[in-house]
């Protein structure tokens with residue numbers, strides 16, 4: 001048996017160093033819990049960046065996956081399969097979408113949404129060919145492809161990866177006047193996260209998204225909400241757009257769409273925007289495969305049937321309240337919505353990474369971001385006792 005140190009050495013020697021993970025070697029997960037190879041148990045407060053909202057190895061999703069895997073896994077979209085229609089129906093019913101495009105990773109959903117929005121801009125809005133613009137926000141995170149990093153404002157995501165894809169314009173997040181001023185006759189779409197997750201759980205001012213919806217409707221701009229992280233219960237609603245009672249023209253979902261079993265993403269659209277795609281213009285070998293469809297359909301059912309969205313709202317509010325009660329001069333602010341939470345440290349409190357390491361030693365796995373923020377996003381099946389226990393560990397780790 002290799003020791004954890006052997007495993008880490010192999011990972012470092014043979015793997016690209018595009019991540020700097022905590023040195024914990026995990027081997028098993030169940031619900032909110034993870035175990036390392038030495039048998040230490042941890043409360044997962046990252047949920048694979050919100051891809052395991054349903055909890056690790058959820059038995060119903062596991063069953064759907066193994067049953068479907070024994071029957072049919074992949075046909076490609078050259079033929080039809082009997083599972084995809086069932087996923088479409090589930091998604092359409094839950095989200096009110098009229099057209100759906102299944103993909104695999106989140107980045108592919110973003111790329112697909114931008115492609116469709118550009119084409120819609122040319123065909124429906126008469127934007128001159130190859131001149132469409134998409135407005136995005138400062139500090140956005142939408143994935144890692146060349147086109148997506150082309151409109152990132154994070155130097156680490158961009159530097160050394162040019163030349164970049166043109167056609168993007170950046171405005172500050174949460175600033176409706178800046179959005180208004182940036183829109184011009186070539187603007188096809190506004191692509192935005194309801195809450196900026198990777199940037200440190202940035203919540204825009206109340207009413208921002210109602211105004212965004214109004215401005216986009218008024219100016220004929222496609223509103224694309226990237227709900228890959230905020231969606232599927234994370235913020236206490238199925239989609240975060242519901243907090244302001246709006247509907248995007250296109251909504252991107254991924255991550256928890258499979259409950260963490262398998263990469264499944266989708267573009268959810270009104271009739272018009274995805275309606276511009278014709279046979280041969282876009283595709284994916286694995287997108288919409290029967291295994292993905294069966295897993296995703298069950299992952300959605302589980303969220304609804306087991307009250308996970310309500311639990312996210314109730315325990316998120318409770319968790320945030322408890323975090324705000326922590327008396328520590330290291331803490332600048334605790335913020336969040338549902339179970340998408342963060343603690344921001346004071347500038348002189350030292351690196352958030354030190355707190356994250358102390359948390360690991362106390363059996364809580366969380367992730368620092370941008371030096372001073374600790375993100376806390378446990379699976380949506382967390383209980384009140386587990387929240388209380390986590391808060392106790394956070395208090396100790398801060399001390």
Ligand SMILES: *Cc1c(COP(=O)(O)O)cnc(C)c1O
Nearest residue numbers: 105106107141142143226228229
């Ligand atoms: C994770 C994430 C993505 C990218 O998803 P991948 O599956 O890693 O490609 C895009 N947008 C947001 C908001 C995300 O959190």
